[in-house]
Amino acid sequence: MSSESGMTSARTWLGVQPRARGGTFLNQLRSFAVAAWLGWQIESNWADVFLFAVYSVTKPIAGAAILVIMYSVITRGDFDSPLFAYIYLGNAFYTYVGSVMGGISWTIIDDRERYKMLKYVYVSPIRPPVYLIGRGVARFLAGTMSVLVTIVAGVLFLHLPLVLGDVNWPMFLAALGVGVAMLAMLGLLLAGVVMLTAHHMFLIGEAVAGALFLFSGAVFPLDVLPAWLRPIGFAMPLTYWLELLRRSLVQGVAQAYPTLSRFSDAQLFGILIALTALFTVVALVVFRWCDHQARERGLIDRVSNY
């Protein structure tokens, strides 16, 4: 790809020629919907509906079961403790990290290496971020199914103290919405980085998801981490997101651990929104830069065969 055409592509991507790039809102919405449909077909049409449903819930249920067994062995089945709700809900909602964040960044690998379609996506009149986020919708839906099944199983079989009438629904829905948007932005950021890498593309998403799992206090209170590692957890939006979800669903979880108990719900929301805004800006800038680099260096159609 020549430098001139690369510049043109970058300008187009930036929206200087919105019409040529399908830049109207309606067109973008259409691109988003088609990408979401395509993502759903790729995710689900390798099996019949029943097998796909079993596949979608088996992994998260097994992951939750590992934690449940670990917990029940040590506490002799004390499922009424707030710690159980803390661990169980944190693990359940962490499913979204893999499905939304991982799903969006994985699209680059899938489309470039496996289906070899990324170059065609790039020459079509759609904006790559819109397409990528659209592709993440399918995994979001599958993730939602897993989260629901995991939580219902917890309520039915493990005395998870979740009472629908006591749930703070506005806070839950608002936190979920902000959190999913934040994860989509993190996914976009990773997608940009993956676009520039060949040998480590499979590992980047896993490494980031693993690090977030460890440092965000998803399955244990941050106080358990060594003191010098805790600031990493406090800098992550995921920490506040999971705390808000837990607080909105189960009363008393927040008060059980000192880590974030000094923050009110409004303060947690404020921090979450501020960090989400920050990560959104960073994600857009990084993706834009990576996208430009990938065009300039001819990496859009690179196939590494790894």
Place this chain on the structure above:
Amino acid sequence: MATASRAGPRSVLETKRMGARAGLGVSLRVFLQTVAARAYPRLVAQQRERSWMFFDVFLPMIGVSAYVFVYRAIGAPEAYVGFVVIGGAMTAFWMNVLWAMSSQLYWEKEQGNLALYIMSPASLMGILLGMALGGMTATTLRAVAIMLLGGLIFHVPFAVVSVPALLGTFVLAMAALYGMGMMTASLFLLFGREAWHLSNLAQEPVYLLSGFYFPVKTLNFWVALAASMIPLTLGLDALRQLVFPAGAAFGFLSVTIELGILAGLAVVFLIGSHFLLQHMERVAIREGRITESRR
């Protein structure tokens, strides 16, 4: 087209039979060369991209650390920390068997190598054995690194009861595990794009059933017994009994019985893989699955 597909398998199988008629010495030499040739890239690949070594140790360490902190949050005895570390180290082998053994023939098909394997005088058994030996060697290094690192970070008190028993357990567990990998690899000959999903599906459930992060004895006896079909279940249980002072108290069966079962599984899986591979190869050739690419 139909004629060609009927003629194809015959000619390929005839070629293989010609190889077999070449004499035992030649066949054995070709087999050993195949094993060495397929093990070689597995070992060399470790040197080509050294940063992978870092990720291969770093990623399981993240999971190990998270589970250790969960145990610490719920006030578990320190023995459980050791169980998690050794379980985390053994995940490397399961991942290797799953992604680089069982589903390997599917990847080879996707990249167009499988047809070349089938046409060549090399046996698929030799190719899989080479992959197993190369993969096992490389994975052992990672597993040892995870154990040492986990031991150092979390102060795990290793106390080996018997080194020969430990080595024997490890060898038997690996023979059975990679034998199972070779057997399941033949099934993947028939899979299309569902192969990726099936491999993906076999991670967490196996971590759960095999007791990677808790003693398998914790499960219901019959569930644990059924899970013993996966060699890592008993291998891991025996290793824990031999490596930790408190391990025997958490053991599912005695080490001697577990070693006996592992030896039986190794024999069954290796023989089973030989016959299943031959059968699946014939089926795959007949049904034209060797070169198909359903994405």
